[in-house]
Amino acid sequence: MLQQTQVATVTPYYDRFLKQFKDLKTLAEASSQKVLKAWEGLGYYARARNLHRAAGIVLKEHGDAIPSHWDEFRRLPGVGDYIAAAVLSLAFGKPYPVVDGNVKRVLARLLAIKEPVNKASSAKKFRELADPLLDEKIPGTFNQAMMELGAVVCKPRQPLCNGCPVRKFCSAYQADTVLNYPVKLKKPASPQYRIAVGVVFKKDRVLITRRKPSGLLGGLWEFPGGKIEKGEGPEAACIREIKEETNLVIQVDWQLSRVRHAYTHFKIVMDVFCCSFVSGRVRLKGPVDHRWIHIDQVDDFPFPKANHKFFDELRKYALK
Ligand code: SF4
Numbered sequence: 001m002l003q004q005t006q007v008a009t010v011t012p013y014y015d016r017f018l019k020q021f022k023d024l025k026t027l028a029e030a031s032s033q034k035v036l037k038a039w040e041g042l043g044y045y046a047r048a049r050n051l052h053r054a055a056g057i058v059l060k061e062h063g064d065a066i067p068s069h070w071d072e073f074r075r076l077p078g079v080g081d082y083i084a085a086a087v088l089s090l091a092f093g094k095p096y097p098v099v100d101g102n103v104k105r106v107l108a109r110l111l112a113i114k115e116p117v118n119k120a121s122s123a124k125k126f127r128e129l130a131d132p133l134l135d136e137k138i139p140g141t142f143n144q145a146m147m148e149l150g151a152v153v154c155k156p157r158q159p160l161c162n163g164c165p166v167r168k169f170c171s172a173y174q175a176d177t178v179l180n181y182p183v184k185l186k187k188p189a190s191p192q193y194r195i196a197v198g199v200v201f202k203k204d205r206v207l208i209t210r211r212k213p214s215g216l217l218g219g220l221w222e223f224p225g226g227k228i229e230k231g232e233g234p235e236a237a238c239i240r241e242i243k244e245e246t247n248l249v250i251q252v253d254w255q256l257s258r259v260r261h262a263y264t265h266f267k268i269v270m271d272v273f274c275c276s277f278v279s280g281r282v283r284l285k286g287p288v289d290h291r292w293i294h295i296d297q298v299d300d301f302p303f304p305k306a307n308h309k310f311f312d313e314l315r316k317y318a319l320k
Helices: 007-020 024-029 032-039 046-062 070-074 081-092 101-110 122-133 139-153 234-246 295-300 311-318
Strands: 192-202 205-210 225-227 249-262 267-279 289-293
Touching: 007 032, 024 046, 032 046, 070 081, 081 122, 081 139, 101 122, 101 139, 192 234, 192 249, 205 234, 225 234, 234 249, 234 267, 249 311, 289 295, 295 311
Parallel strands: 192 267
Antiparallel strands: 192 205, 192 225, 205 289, 249 267
């Protein structure tokens, strides 16, 4: 949960998750929809899907004992070098250095490293730098100390060098060049896409569709729609997308909302329309499942955060 996400955001999710899935077996045997629902709003849903799959593999291949050998643990879905090093050093005392964003910043300053920290190949370079520093007797404690040093002392913009326990060995501090590190490559500006989405009413029910299990927001439910093409109006895009995805002919009645949402690599502006079913039978192309639900059932399904941004308006309209 903590990958790309702050502790304050994660804590309530973590507590609820452990209450709901009290052990590995419970998690492994839960439905994917239940796991995604518990993750709803936390983003990066591949983490939830991978964790769920990993629990299934561990249960099947190792009983309910988490494998403590690098190769076996590293093979699990969603486990990269960072997660493997973190879990194996913290939980099993294995001598692997953990290199996250905070640790990279500490190392870059401590050793005056000019390698950009956001370059794809930098993880390997920083792991090699961290390796000789690792205290092999207490690798878990060492790794936590390094991460904590980065999080609370060696902060990105205002490092607290005067109270820093390693300032005597810190190259950047000694050379008075602390804020020159870490070096970062400039990121290209993230593109913005226009999206049109339809809440299609058929009597007192609305249509929701489920995204394919892999990829962005994989396995989540949503209201159908898609990207507005060049030169196309949002209403026309809504009608076209719904026809292409579900085979239904609909009419756009009025605009419910305009939602802005930022993902890691792009932003969306989403026009949401209330629509009426006109004709046709659902035949899906893209989505893998669909339901006609009553509005007060939306909480039973995991939806992306961007959809949640118009739920209050939708409830107000549909349940009035
Ligand atoms: Fe970071 Fe300053 Fe400590 Fe160096 S002395 S590690 S720059 S907080």
